Amino acid sequence: MKRFLGDVSTVELPGEAKVRNLILKMGGRVESSGAAFLGGYKLEDSALLVLVNGRNIHALDGVDTVLKEGDFVTFTPALFGG
Numbered sequence: 001m002k003r004f005l006g007d008v009s010t011v012e013l014p015g016e017a018k019v020r021n022l023i024l025k026m027g028g029r030v031e032s033s034g035a036a037f038l039g040g041y042k043l044e045d046s047a048l049l050v051l052v053n054g055r056n057i058h059a060l061d062g063v064d065t066v067l068k069e070g071d072f073v074t075f076t077p078a079l080f081g082g
Helices: 019-029
Strands: 048-052 073-077
Touching: none
Parallel strands: none
Antiparallel strands: 048 073
């Protein structure tokens, strides 16, 4: 995603937008589907970490987490290993 959008990207969404709306919008910005935007990961995949203001969306309302103006959303693969 960084290669398409840079380090930080600002996205305009309608009021009461959810994480799922952001994914669909960002997918359009890279001229591909939401799945391609996520790099082949699925939101249900534990290898993809989605944070809203530093909190994992799975501890919130998942893809139905409502976003507010100024929220910072991070998409990153989780790192495993030892």
